[in-house]
Amino acid sequence: MLLFSLTISSQAQNEDSIVIRKIFDEALQNGKAYDHLKVLCKNIGHRLSGSPQAAEAVKWAEKAMADFGADTVFKKDVMVPHWDRGAKEKAEIFPSKSRNIIPLNVLALGGSVGTDKGPLLTQVIEVKSLASLDSIPAKDIKGKIVFLNEHMDAKYVNTFEAYDHAFMIRWACARKTAPLGAVAVIIRSVNPSLDDFPHTGVMSYADTIKKIPACAISTNDADKLSALLKKDPLLKIKLEMHCRMLPDAASHNVVGQLNGTALKDKYLVVGGHLDSWDTGEGAHDDGAGVVQSMEVLNLLKKAGVVPKHNIRAVAFMNEENGNRGGIEYAELAQKNNEKHIAAIESDAGGFTPRGFFIKGDSLQRNKILAWKPLFAPYFIHSFELEGGGVDIGPLRKKQNTFLMGLLPDTQRYFDIHHSPNDVFENINRRELELGAATMAAMIYLIDKYGLE
Amino acid sequence: MLLFSLTISSQAQNEDSIVIRKIFDEALQNGKAYDHLKVLCKNIGHRLSGSPQAAEAVKWAEKAMADFGADTVFKKDVMVPHWDRGAKEKAEIFPSKSRNIIPLNVLALGGSVGTDKGPLLTQVIEVKSLASLDSIPAKDIKGKIVFLNEHMDAKYVNTFEAYDHAFMIRWACARKTAPLGAVAVIIRSVNPSLDDFPHTGVMSYADTIKKIPACAISTNDADKLSALLKKDPLLKIKLEMHCRMLPDAASHNVVGQLNGTALKDKYLVVGGHLDSWDTGEGAHDDGAGVVQSMEVLNLLKKAGVVPKHNIRAVAFMNEENGNRGGIEYAELAQKNNEKHIAAIESDAGGFTPRGFFIKGDSLQRNKILAWKPLFAPYFIHSFELEGGGVDIGPLRKKQNTFLMGLLPDTQRYFDIHHSPNDVFENINRRELELGAATMAAMIYLIDKYGLE
Numbered sequence: 001m002l003l004f005s006l007t008i009s010s011q012a013q014n015e016d017s018i019v020i021r022k023i024f025d026e027a028l029q030n031g032k033a034y035d036h037l038k039v040l041c042k043n044i045g046h047r048l049s050g051s052p053q054a055a056e057a058v059k060w061a062e063k064a065m066a067d068f069g070a071d072t073v074f075k076k077d078v079m080v081p082h083w084d085r086g087a088k089e090k091a092e093i094f095p096s097k098s099r100n101i102i103p104l105n106v107l108a109l110g111g112s113v114g115t116d117k118g119p120l121l122t123q124v125i126e127v128k129s130l131a132s133l134d135s136i137p138a139k140d141i142k143g144k145i146v147f148l149n150e151h152m153d154a155k156y157v158n159t160f161e162a163y164d165h166a167f168m169i170r171w172a173c174a175r176k177t178a179p180l181g182a183v184a185v186i187i188r189s190v191n192p193s194l195d196d197f198p199h200t201g202v203m204s205y206a207d208t209i210k211k212i213p214a215c216a217i218s219t220n221d222a223d224k225l226s227a228l229l230k231k232d233p234l235l236k237i238k239l240e241m242h243c244r245m246l247p248d249a250a251s252h253n254v255v256g257q258l259n260g261t262a263l264k265d266k267y268l269v270v271g272g273h274l275d276s277w278d279t280g281e282g283a284h285d286d287g288a289g290v291v292q293s294m295e296v297l298n299l300l301k302k303a304g305v306v307p308k309h310n311i312r313a314v315a316f317m318n319e320e321n322g323n324r325g326g327i328e329y330a331e332l333a334q335k336n337n338e339k340h341i342a343a344i345e346s347d348a349g350g351f352t353p354r355g356f357f358i359k360g361d362s363l364q365r366n367k368i369l370a371w372k373p374l375f376a377p378y379f380i381h382s383f384e385l386e387g388g389g390v391d392i393g394p395l396r397k398k399q400n401t402f403l404m405g406l407l408p409d410t411q412r413y414f415d416i417h418h419s420p421n422d423v424f425e426n427i428n429r430r431e432l433e434l435g436a437a438t439m440a441a442m443i444y445l446i447d448k449y450g451l452e
Numbered sequence: 453m454l455l456f457s458l459t460i461s462s463q464a465q466n467e468d469s470i471v472i473r474k475i476f477d478e479a480l481q482n483g484k485a486y487d488h489l490k491v492l493c494k495n496i497g498h499r500l501s502g503s504p505q506a507a508e509a510v511k512w513a514e515k516a517m518a519d520f521g522a523d524t525v526f527k528k529d530v531m532v533p534h535w536d537r538g539a540k541e542k543a544e545i546f547p548s549k550s551r552n553i554i555p556l557n558v559l560a561l562g563g564s565v566g567t568d569k570g571p572l573l574t575q576v577i578e579v580k581s582l583a584s585l586d587s588i589p590a591k592d593i594k595g596k597i598v599f600l601n602e603h604m605d606a607k608y609v610n611t612f613e614a615y616d617h618a619f620m621i622r623w624a625c626a627r628k629t630a631p632l633g634a635v636a637v638i639i640r641s642v643n644p645s646l647d648d649f650p651h652t653g654v655m656s657y658a659d660t661i662k663k664i665p666a667c668a669i670s671t672n673d674a675d676k677l678s679a680l681l682k683k684d685p686l687l688k689i690k691l692e693m694h695c696r697m698l699p700d701a702a703s704h705n706v707v708g709q710l711n712g713t714a715l716k717d718k719y720l721v722v723g724g725h726l727d728s729w730d731t732g733e734g735a736h737d738d739g740a741g742v743v744q745s746m747e748v749l750n751l752l753k754k755a756g757v758v759p760k761h762n763i764r765a766v767a768f769m770n771e772e773n774g775n776r777g778g779i780e781y782a783e784l785a786q787k788n789n790e791k792h793i794a795a796i797e798s799d800a801g802g803f804t805p806r807g808f809f810i811k812g813d814s815l816q817r818n819k820i821l822a823w824k825p826l827f828a829p830y831f832i833h834s835f836e837l838e839g840g841g842v843d844i845g846p847l848r849k850k851q852n853t854f855l856m857g858l859l860p861d862t863q864r865y866f867d868i869h870h871s872p873n874d875v876f877e878n879i880n881r882r883e884l885e886l887g888a889a890t891m892a893a894m895i896y897l898i899d900k901y902g903l904e
Contacts, residue, residue: 025607029607193882325677377609379861381833412881428864
């Protein structure tokens with residue numbers, strides 16, 4: 001059987017298990033990811049591409065990687081989209097038969113236009129799902145605000161599966177409702193729980209379709225608004241948004257490298273994204289991935305690993321609304337003839353690591369699966385899901401790089417995702433450091449054995 | 453190979469996977485454990501054995517189990533130890549060379565005596581570990597408060613392994629220091645993180661050894677006190693504790709049962725404990741286990757399972773400081789000739805389920821292991837650890853019952869355990885409901901296939 005022929009010898013397994021134990025011991029006892037993340041979240045805070053905070057974060061990452069003792073630290077220019085929220089959005093519910101105006105906490109979706117001709121004040125039509133839009137007569141929508149109250153599907157144990165569908169609710173809300181005559185769209189936040197935080201995230205327009213303002217309300221507010229509309233279908237909402245797209249801005253990916261000793265033209269990458277949405281502190285999304293990636297270099301050094309390949313921690317810029325950093329990184333790698341063997345991304349939250357998403361050929365998959373026993377002592381079991389990551393995706397397109405995504409526990413992620421709730425206080429030190437150790441152990445094995 | 457011979461047929465696996473999918477779908481979409489736990493935590497709160505709240509909790513559990521549609525609900529008398537904290541403890545640090553008294557937030561350990569002859573005011577000796585006590589001359593300890601500043605070992609990925617050792621720090625702190633002349637003992641809380649919550653828990657005396665007051669301080673306060681003692685070894689602490697042991701009190705286990713249709717003299721149990729420490733709300737420890745156990749009955753009914761065995765959800769009383777409920781339950785089962793085939797306990801927190809602890813013979817283990825593929829879609833992978841649970845332990849002694857303990861993710865548990873931090877707000881709905889589904893799926897399989 002193929003699997004057995006790929007199984008590494010028991011002596012090697014033993015050596016490997018000792019190195020991996022060192023990596024995890026160091027992470028749990030002295031890991032530095034948590035302390036780094038605190039600085040990023042509390043001293044800089046959220047950092048949308050093009051913002052002054054994003055520029056601060058680039059400086060911070062450069063310094064932090066150098067402090068770690070990376071052999072080489074450099075940054076690479078990336079031009080990024082620059083969307084700006086402007087003054088805080090404002091929304092109010094005007095009942096049709098009373099003067100008791102009810103404030104509504106809205107958060108513009110990333111990329112939305114504002115209410116540029118002044119506040120909107122108009123009726124609202126609730127729509128239960130994107131799919132059901134087709135069955136609603138355009139006359140019922142025309143001139144109104146569409147309230148898209150589609151729930152994230154709770155039944156998926158892996159919440160990222162639910163997000164695969166729910167993403168479209170947010171991404172397509174304007175381009176699906178504008179052609180029907182909607183003047184704005186308010187979505188139920190993409191979040192499986194009932195809470196009071198609106199969640200933002202990227203949405204899109206099409207060149208041929210009118211651009212209408214798009215924003216989110218919390219799941220609790222969505223339930224309340226739905227109940228209000230049942231009692232008072234003629235209520236109006238006043239909506240004021242000041243967001244706008246500015247010209248592209250100059251920014252950077254930041255790279256820290258441990259120089260390879262044997263395979264000096266080959267590269268392994270571990271990365272996360274430095275930018276975040278402009279709410280909360282970008283703690284889980286994706287400060288966690290950035291500090292874990294930096295920590296991989298630290299843990300390998302502390303465990304005495306002398307890498308064959310060049311090993312890079314990359315803090316990518318602009319994952320959230322453009323992926324310019326990921327695209328630029330892959331193009332430059334190709335241009336410079338840097339052969340990227342494998343890339344691991346951490347961008348699914350700083351929760352307890354459970355395994356990896358994998359994108360590669362069957363031989364590579366089987367090689368990884370043969371290492372499963374080395375991860376079992378750390379309760380890392382899941383190596384079956386297909387996937388990589390947004391930032392490292394372009395490397396596969398350019399160089400057929402083997403991709404992995406760190407898979408943490410997913411139950412809490414979308415409660416926090418793109419919301420004011422994504423703050424450092426919601427990070428657990430042990431969970432975060434374990435994620436760094438898990439990636440470091442995988443990088444150690446790929447560096448030692450390759451993937452061919 | 454034995455494993456293959458025990459593997460159930462693929463058709464049966466398919467039927468089973470459909471039932472298990474129903475159980476998980478119901479739990480994630482309509483699970484009631486979370487709503488029940490909210491009532492227990494917010495309307496009743498913490499509920500130490502013998503307290504009025506414990507009596508309230510018994511009433512609540514009876515009613516909640518009946519509301520679930522259990523075929524039979526009953527309670528069984530248990531006499532329980534009744535320890536009472538009395539008025540809030542008070543401690544202050546008196547520097548030797550200044551009048552700047554520093555308050556210290558202490559929490560008496562469960563079972564401790566008070567400072568019955570009035571507040572203590574005396575010097576303090578810091579001891580780094582229980583083990584190092586032997587090397588300290590008794591004259592250095594005599595008349596002083598011992599500050600036992602032993603850290604919970606961070607390097608165990610499974611924090612319950614660290615607790616196996618750390619438990620002794622708390623349990624034996626008085627009986628190890630009193631013979632050396634200590635007048636009281638303050639321990640560093642058994643908690644791997646740095647925070648501001650003192651953690652209580654059971655401690656013990658020996659009849660032949662003087663009973664001295666014992667309390668805990670938070671890990672942050674332990675670091676502060678240690679630093680203060682380095683600068684000022686002659687500082688004193690004033691300690692005032694009003695706790696005391698009262699006569700045993702009458703209480704109850706609460707049992708809800710789905711009646712068996714084929715094996716009417718045989719029983720399967722799923723349980724947690726209704727009592728909690730008298731701080732926080734007993735949310736993870738072990739309100740979670742109680743509501744999950746009740747929810748198992750609900751999920752089985754909703755999935756259309758017609759049980760062969762009698763299936764009981766048991767809310768045990770007095771796990772924390774006596775295990776009287778567990779002992780009484782097993783004795784009664786033996787007396788009534790109720791044959792208990794298997795028991796599953798949930799008492800390790802309401803976090804994402806990862807697997808089960810198991811205590812049984814190798815044939816039973818292998819049978820369980822053959823079911824692993826049925827749990828993999830739900831990210832339940834860990835079936836290797838030895839263990840059962842405190843409440844169900846006596847069933848094994850009496851009847852050689854097969855035991856399992858639900859194993860949730862362990863990273864956050866000891867941050868919360870026995871502290872004011874164990875509140876409903878630290879429960880995640882999906883994680884809690886998934887734990888109930890995991891136990892329901894296991895009970896379904898054991899009920900269908902038996903363990904012989």
